[in-house]
Amino acid sequence: MSTYKSFAVVGGGKLGMPIVKALVAQNVAVVLLSRSGLDAAKAESLPASVKVATVDTADAAAIAAVFEEYKVEVVISTITTAAIGAQTVLVDAAKSAGVKLFAPSEFGMSTEGDVNNPKNKIIEYIKTVGIPYARFFNGMITEFLPMLIGIKEHGKIVLVGKGDAPVSFTSMSDITGFVAYILTTLPPSELENRTFRLQGDRATMNELGAIFNTEVEHTDKIAGPMGGFITMMLLLTDTGVGSTGWDAEKRAEKSGSEAAGSANALWPGHHWKSIKEALHL
Incomplete structure (x- = not known):
């Protein structure tokens, strides 16, 4: 059974760096692509085996050259939501360099079937280019939850919307560990053009109390510098998309092998953290 051995991670942020370290723990080659380079603290925290390439992420030829130099088989994009559309350049570069699998920057709520969502449009673009993809839905990153519900600021949970729809919550370590584990242990046939639905815990926003x-x-709305974003995210959870098993076309939960948390079984023996465990409540 052949597995992938050479990876490129695009973006050295809150998700990218842990994915890099999780991949290194699986004894595979990793190159980290960064648009502006790494600050001293991040560079020092990287495992010694990781290569760092500073490259213009708008230059497909330059990116392809990096992929070719390091014989990259799998590209994992962790770029920010604001730059999602720019992934078309990464996809073009991956195609040019002969990359075998592309994991776009999802790592959040379900976007499958949402034709107007920029993340879903990237998947459609990947299909037209002809590169196999692996898509990861984890719902809400548990460690970001306190900020979203205002618990530290207000000493209580403050919500916009009804708060009755179930939401999938997955800890950062479970997300990054899962991604590294399956991409280095499953054969390509079980990874290509697949959507992986993770879930560490499940609750409605009201049940968080x-x-x-x-x-x-x-x-009615959240005030402050991040108020608009937080309001939008809370209202989104009311629509059902916070569950990793959500079907945007049918506006209902998927079941069986596509249910929320269905991918958890691919990491046998792993203990998935509850909200209380991840946040030390």
């Missing part, structure tokens, strides 16, 4: 042992307050 009992988990955090505090009251839940509902409001």
Whole structure:
């Protein structure tokens, strides 16, 4: 059974760096692509075996040259949501360099079937280019939850919307560990053109009150510098997309092998962290 041995991670942020380290733990070659280079602290924290390439992410030829130099088989993109559309350049570069699998920057709520979502449009572009893809839905990253619900600022949970739809929550270590594990252990035939639906825990936003042992307050909008973004995210969870098993076309939960958390079984013996475990509640 052949598996992938050479990886490129694009983006050295909060998700990219842990993925790099998780891949290194699987004893594979990793090159980290960064548009502006790494600061001293990040560079020092990298495992010694990781190569770093500073490259213009708008230059397909330059990116392809990096992929070719390091004989990259798998590209994992972790670029920010604001730059999602720029992944077309990465896809073109991957195609030119003969990359075998492309994992676009998803790592969040379900976007499958949402024709207007930029992340879904990238998948459609990947299909037209003709590179196999692997897509990862993890719902909400558990460690970001306190910021979203305002628990530290208000001492209670403050929500916009009804808060009754189930949401998938997955810890950062579970996400990055899963990605590294399956991409280095499963054969290509089990990775290509697949959507992996993770779930460490599951609850409605209203049910978080009992988990955090505090009251839940509902409001019309969240104030402050991040208020607009937080309001949007909370309202999104009301639509159902927070569940990794959500079907945007049918507006219902998928079942069986496509249900929320269905991919968890691919990491046998692993303990998935609950919200309380991930946040040390």
